[in-house]
Amino acid sequence: MSIEIKNVNKRFGDFVALDNVSVSIPSGQLTALLGPSGGGKSTLLRIIAGLESAESGTVEIEGLNATKLPPQKRNVGFVFQHYAAFKHLSVARNVAFGLEIRKRPKDEIRERVNELLDLVHLRQFADRLPSQLSGGQRQRMALARALAVQPTVLLLDEPFGALDAKVRKELRDWLRRLHDEVHVTTVFVTHDQEEALEVADEIVVINEGRVEQIGSPDELYDQPANDFVMKFLGPVTQLGDRLVRPHDLHLQVGERDAEAVSGRVTRVTRIGFEIRVEVSTGDQVVTVTLNRNEFLSLGIGTGAEVQVRVAPDVPAVVRAAA
Amino acid sequence: MAKYALRLTVIAYLFFLVAWPLYLVGKNAFANGLDNITGILEDPDIVHALTLTVQVAVIAVIINTVFGVGISLLLVRYEFPGKRLLSAMLDVPLSVSPIVVGLALVLVYGGRNGWFGPALENAGFQVIFSTPGIVLATVFVALPLVIREVVPVLEEVGDEQEQAARSLGANAVQTFRRITLPSIKWGVIYGVVLSLARSLGEFGAVKVVSGNVLGQTRTATLVVEEKYLNFDKGGAYATAFLLALVAVACIITVSILRPKEDR
Ligand SMILES: Nc1ncnc2c1ncn2[C@@H]1O[C@H](COP(=O)(O)OP(=O)(O)O)[C@@H](O)[C@H]1O
Ligand SMILES: [Mg+2]
Numbered sequence: 001m002s003i004e005i006k007n008v009n010k011r012f013g014d015f016v017a018l019d020n021v022s023v024s025i026p027s028g029q030l031t032a033l034l035g036p037s038g039g040g041k042s043t044l045l046r047i048i049a050g051l052e053s054a055e056s057g058t059v060e061i062e063g064l065n066a067t068k069l070p071p072q073k074r075n076v077g078f079v080f081q082h083y084a085a086f087k088h089l090s091v092a093r094n095v096a097f098g099l100e101i102r103k104r105p106k107d108e109i110r111e112r113v114n115e116l117l118d119l120v121h122l123r124q125f126a127d128r129l130p131s132q133l134s135g136g137q138r139q140r141m142a143l144a145r146a147l148a149v150q151p152t153v154l155l156l157d158e159p160f161g162a163l164d165a166k167v168r169k170e171l172r173d174w175l176r177r178l179h180d181e182v183h184v185t186t187v188f189v190t191h192d193q194e195e196a197l198e199v200a201d202e203i204v205v206i207n208e209g210r211v212e213q214i215g216s217p218d219e220l221y222d223q224p225a226n227d228f229v230m231k232f233l234g235p236v237t238q239l240g241d242r243l244v245r246p247h248d249l250h251l252q253v254g255e256r257d258a259e260a261v262s263g264r265v266t267r268v269t270r271i272g273f274e275i276r277v278e279v280s281t282g283d284q285v286v287t288v289t290l291n292r293n294e295f296l297s298l299g300i301g302t303g304a305e306v307q308v309r310v311a312p313d314v315p316a317v318v319r320a321a322a
Numbered sequence: 323m324a325k326y327a328l329r330l331t332v333i334a335y336l337f338f339l340v341a342w343p344l345y346l347v348g349k350n351a352f353a354n355g356l357d358n359i360t361g362i363l364e365d366p367d368i369v370h371a372l373t374l375t376v377q378v379a380v381i382a383v384i385i386n387t388v389f390g391v392g393i394s395l396l397l398v399r400y401e402f403p404g405k406r407l408l409s410a411m412l413d414v415p416l417s418v419s420p421i422v423v424g425l426a427l428v429l430v431y432g433g434r435n436g437w438f439g440p441a442l443e444n445a446g447f448q449v450i451f452s453t454p455g456i457v458l459a460t461v462f463v464a465l466p467l468v469i470r471e472v473v474p475v476l477e478e479v480g481d482e483q484e485q486a487a488r489s490l491g492a493n494a495v496q497t498f499r500r501i502t503l504p505s506i507k508w509g510v511i512y513g514v515v516l517s518l519a520r521s522l523g524e525f526g527a528v529k530v531v532s533g534n535v536l537g538q539t540r541t542a543t544l545v546v547e548e549k550y551l552n553f554d555k556g557g558a559y560a561t562a563f564l565l566a567l568v569a570v571a572c573i574i575t576v577s578i579l580r581p582k583e584d585r
Contacts, residue, residue, distance in 0.1 A: 051485050071488040078489040084482035088504040097500075098490035142486075149490060 002027035002185040003048060003153060008057030010043055010209075017043045018054070019209040025153075025187055025202070027062075030179045032200035033189045036232070040209040041189040045155050048187070049078045062152050077146030077184075079156040083138040085130035091141050092117065092126040098149035116144040119178070136167040143175075147182065156188035160195070172199055193233050197221065205229050237287040239308060246289040248314040251277065251298055251306045260307035261286075268295075268302055279308055344566060350555065351563035358560035367537045368545055368561065375542040375565075378453065379521035382460040386517050390468025391510060395502070397469075398476040415465045423462050424530025431455065451533035456541065459527035464520040468513030475509035476502075508580055515576045519569035 003025040010018040017040045025031050033041040046052035048059055050071035058067045066074050086094050092113050099109045117123040120140035122133075130138055139159055146154060159175070160168040176199050179186055190196050196203050197217045205212040205220065205228075212232075213225040224230035227243050237246045239261060252260065263281035270276075275295040277288045286308055290298075300306060351358055362368045396402075397409060415423065431439040431449040442449055449455045483505065487497040503510075525543040532539040540548070542565055549558035 049489055051489065070493075071485070072491045072493055074489075075491075076489060078486065080482050080486065082482060084486040086483055086486070086501060087479075097487065097492075101491045101496060145486075145490065 002062055003187070004058075004060040005044070005048070006058045006060075008044070008047060008054045008059070010040075010047065010052070010054050016209050018047070021057070021206075021209070021211055023204055023211060023214065025185065025204075027185050028183050029201040030176070030186045030188070030199060031202040031204060032196035033187060033204050033206055034193060034196040034200075034232070035191065035206035035212075037191050039207045041191075041206050042157050044206065045157050045187060045189050048153070049076050049155050050074050051078070075149065075152050077149065077151035077154040079139070079142050079146050079154070079159050081158040081161045083130070083135075083142045083162075085138050085142060087130055090127050090129060091122060091133070094130065094141055095144045095148050097145060102149065112148060116148055119147075119181075120144045134167075135163050136171055139163065139171065143178075147184070151184065154184050154186045156186070158189050158191070161190075168195075175199060197233070205232065207232075235287075235289075238284060239281075239286050239310065240284075242310065244310055244314065246276070246287045248311050249286065249288040250309045250311050251279070251288055251290065251300070252309065253298060253300060253304070253306055257307055257309060260309040262305065262307050265300055265302050265304045265306055279306060281308065344570075347559055347562050347566060350559040353559075354556060358556040359563075362545075362557050362560050362564075367540070368557075370537050371540050371542050371545045372561075372564070374453070374456075374539070375522055378456050378460055378541065379518055381457050382464060382521045383514055383517045385457075385461050386464050386468050387510065387514055390465070390513060390517075391472055391506075394469050394472040394476055394506075398473055399481060412466045412469055415463050420459075420463050420524065420526030420528075421530060424459055424527035427455065427459055427462070427527070427531050431458070450531050451535070452539060455531040456528050456539065459531045460521045460524050463524050463527055464517040467516045467520060468510065471513035471516065472506055472509045475506045479505045512576060512580070515572045519572055522565055522569055 003023075005021060005023045005025075008018055008021045009016075021040075021044060023044075033044060035041050043052060047054050048061070050066065050069055050073075054067070058065060060066060061074060061076070071078075086097065089097070095113045095116055096109050099112060104112075113126075114123065117126055120143060122137060122140055122144065125133060125137065130141065133141065139162075143156075143159070156175075160171050163171065172195055175188075188199075197220075200217060202214070203217055203220050204214045207228055213220060213229045215223075220229060221233055224233065227236075230236055230243050235246055236243050237249070238244075239249065256262075261281050263279040263286065265277055266280045266285065267278040268275065269278075270292075273291060275290045275292060277290060277295070277300075279286045279288060288308060298306075393408075393412070397405065428436065428450055430437050431442065433439045433443045433448060433450055436450065439449060447454070449458065483501050484497050487501045492500065523543060524541075525547070528541055529544060529547075532541065532544065534540050534544050534548075542561055546558050546561045546565070549555075549561065
């Protein structure tokens with residue numbers, strides 16, 4: 001394990017930001033800290049970096065107890081949501097900063113900076129000031145700057161949060177590819193479940209200062225530990241006392257079935273290739289999503305009598321909290 | 323139309339309040355050609371006063387810059403009990419009349435009856451009626467100027483760049499020198515210039531604490547008053563002109579040099 005966080009507590013005044021958090025983050029992987037805004041993700045990341053101190057608990061980085069170390073001794077790379085570019089320094093000097101602090105020979109610095117600027121495709125902008133770059137370019141610069149010092153771990157706090165949707169998606173794919181090339185242990189914070197599911201090897205779900213679940217994207221999606229995780233990772237609907245994904249429900253007409261629940265279609269909405277059918281079972285409205293062909297073969301419309309059934313072998317079924 | 327009326331009002335206001343009176347000082351200083359100026363520059367006592375004023379101003383500015391930047395960092399980057407009180411106290415020198423400042427300093431550092439003065443005097447260090455007292459009074463009245471310029475800049479740049487520098491391995495001193503200082507540079511320069519202008523021109527507090535001894539503790543502003551009261555109007559205007567010239571030149575130079583986006 002590359003980062004071991006044990007029993008970390010953090011309060012801001014009376015507010016509990018982290019409540020006895022323990023997480024192990026594996027070496028060489030891309031781990032996402034996922035959760036709703038205000039859940040304590042940034043606080044945890046900043047505690048790993050030493051930018052914030054925990055009230056109790058320990059942080060170990062690659063076997064080294066870092067709990068009491070100041071940030072400059074932890075050898076972590078940190079990338080901020082708003083880039084934190086050094087505004088008065090050129091792109092190349094920004095990237096060189098950590099190496100200059102470490103008093104590396106000039107030639108070595110120049111070589112390494114060029115290498116990194118190539119990696120982030122910013123070589124031709126080396127002499128510009130950060131203010132002359134776009135948001136996406138600034139963030140790539142910040143990434144190169146963090147990688148320059150060959151950090152033990154790379155920490156990114158909502159790195160793409162300030163960018164528009166298209167650039168965000170591009171950079172996300174690019175980060176994944178970059179990680180496959182560089183293999184540095186990486187932890188990134190996001191509140192976007194799609195981003196986490198798409199990019200991460202491992203996801204830590206954090207809510208209200210507590211870890212809800214740790215696992216691979218598949219594990220989280222297919223075996224959510226509780227209804228919070230289930231709800232956070234994708235659309236859900238409730239059938240009886242069970243939370244299920246709307247696409248894991250089947251509709252059928254005609255023959256009765258012991259496991260099925262009868263109801264009446266109250267609404268049909270088409271969203272692109274997906275048809276969303278709302279079925280009233282008397283005391284509940286259940287949402288079922290189908291593709292167009294499935295829907296047409298059922299031959300139903302608003303007002304039709306149908307039966308709703310959970311598809312066989314759906315692993316992710318959770319008893320809903322009353 | 324309203325815009326032009328407003329503009330005209332502002333220009334007229336500044337003209338009658340600042341530009342025209344200042345111009346008249348200059349005009350009177352050169353009423354007899356260069357005679358007034360050469361007159362004061364040939365008087366060793368006045369040259370001494372001018373030199374003293376510059377020395378005091380430079381020392382006061384250095385002290386106020388170092389402490390000003392330090393206090394600004396404290397105010398913006400740290401939380402501590404009594405912070406609001408400290409912040410409010412920093413405005414006292416601007417709101418209290420300089421003559422009160424002078425009297426207060428005499429009460430504390432006065433050689434005979436001061437609260438702290440006799441002890442210093444016994445240690446061979448005279449404050450009141452000598453240069454340290456003048457410096458002290460000048461430091462006091464110009465105290466908030468650097469802070470008031472630097473605090474908003476520090477708040478605006480935020481501390482993310484500093485955190486980034488720390489995580490890249492820079493210690494506190496390296497972070498300050500390489501990141502904080504360059505980003506607050508123009509705030510500091512502007513504060514220094516305002517302090518310098520204020521320090522050169524301080525009169526009330528200095529008058530009380532200096533003792534106004536010709537050739538020893540008489541500063542340039544005190545020379546202006548002396549000459550004016552003794553009907554040497556030419557000398558008074560010439561000295562006043564030199565004082566104003568330095569101050570205005572400082573401010574104009576900086577506002578020209580200051581990059582637009584930093585304003
Ligand atoms: N410096 C701080 N002072 C006071 N409260 C803070 C501070 N930093 C974070 N918080 C609070 O702690 C909670 C968790 O914040 P954060 O870790 O930033 O959440 P997330 O990154 O998951 O959105 C939030 O409610 C936030 O308001
Ligand atoms: Mg956050």
